[in-house]
Amino acid sequence: MGLNINTKRILVLHGPNLNLLGTREPEIYGSLTLNDINEILKTRAKELEVDEINFLQSNFEGELVEAIQKARGRYDFILLNAAALTHYSVALRDAIAAIPVPVIEIHLSNVHKREEFRHNSVIAPVVMGQICGFGVDSYIAALEIAVRKLRRG
Numbered sequence: 001m002g003l004n005i006n007t008k009r010i011l012v013l014h015g016p017n018l019n020l021l022g023t024r025e026p027e028i029y030g031s032l033t034l035n036d037i038n039e040i041l042k043t044r045a046k047e048l049e050v051d052e053i054n055f056l057q058s059n060f061e062g063e064l065v066e067a068i069q070k071a072r073g074r075y076d077f078i079l080l081n082a083a084a085l086t087h088y089s090v091a092l093r094d095a096i097a098a099i100p101v102p103v104i105e106i107h108l109s110n111v112h113k114r115e116e117f118r119h120n121s122v123i124a125p126v127v128m129g130q131i132c133g134f135g136v137d138s139y140i141a142a143l144e145i146a147v148r149k150l151r152r153g
């Protein structure tokens, strides 16, 4: 068996305030809790024969930076909802740029329909692509795309 050939190990990272999903501005973010979203992803990952899917939510920029750094050689894809950090964290952007693991940027809401300050993503230039505006389906679509990319080798 070759090294890392066709493995599908996925890390899902959730940024600040996403632990409050379910009660946080439900008209924008929906009524699912973060745990609901993770469970939905776990089920879909099983169907897609993902070898491993792990989840981390943090309200701390540095913890997310460290998780990204440690993903090198450990994960094959990162699905990242950086939440507010998306719009200003150069540290997160640099961490993503520093590792070879591909990252998909996710947002539950359509950030382009919202306040001006949410229109810019400082991580967008260093991720593979961005999915926003579909609620939990933004995460599911990202997972499906990651698996498709990994199957292609």
Ligand code: DQA
Binding pocket: 016, 017, 018, 081, 082, 083, 084, 085, 086, 106, 107, 108, 109, 110, 111, 118
């Ligand atoms: C978000 C959008 C961000 O602008 C916001 O700061 C969040 C959540 C989303 O999933 O829609 O916390 O990333």
